[in-house]
């Protein structure tokens with residue numbers, strides 16, 4: 557079992573006016589390759605702060621993050637951008653699809669941004685939409701799809717360029733329980749059958765059984781594993 561991401565005493569403070577919020581305090585976790593890792597905790601516990609740091613979208617106040625052997629907290633912003641574009645995929649709470657584009661075009665556009673070879677984009681986009689169970693909906697626009705289906709398009713887009721890790725911050729928060737479970741099961745299937753590595757946050761206790769590894773956050777601290 558190999559860790560793809562590892563943190564060392566990760567802390568993140570936010571200063572607003574005279575107040576300092578200690579959003580993360582000395583977090584030491586490992587994200588294992590080929591696993592579904594769940595970061596769980598109440599609203600305000602630090603999940604988004606942590607997943608943004610793991611995904612190189614933010615920098616810690618102190619501590620280190622290693623991505624394989626590279627200390628990403630030491631990289632220039634440009635290098636971190638590049639790492640993110642080529643090695644990471646993101647799924648957010650509100651599905652951020654482009655409304656003028658079909659499911660297929662959304663995924664293809666993501667591939668273009670990631671610099672995926674032009675000749676292979678069409679095949680890869682269709683392949684990913686099939687993997688998320690939307691092979692018959694590739695020409696549908698977002699408004700012609702259910703919330704759960706839209707989130708599946710977002711997952712196809714996040715995985716299409718074959719990133720080493722996919723980060724999903726509360727991808728089920730705006731879905732009803734049944735659709736939310738479908739989305740998490742899909743992540744599980746992609747991990748088990750396609751060998752993807754997924755990090756997902758949730759405040760829903762029902763979701764945690766599906767994770768290979770669960771870290772619980774309370775007030776910015778990891779309280780159990």
Ligand SMILES: Nc1ncnc2c1ncn2[C@@H]1O[C@H](COP(=O)(O)OP(=O)(O)O)[C@@H](O)[C@H]1O
Pocket residue numbers: 570571572577578579597598599600601602603604605606
């Ligand atoms: N940009 C920010 N400025 C000030 N405080 C913030 C900022 N981002 C998050 N926080 C605070 O950090 C804590 C953790 O927030 P967050 O990581 O968003 O929690 P979660 O995702 O678990 O709901 C909260 O107290 C939140 O108010």
Ligand SMILES: [Mg+2]
Pocket residue numbers: 603604605726
């Ligand atoms: Mg959050």
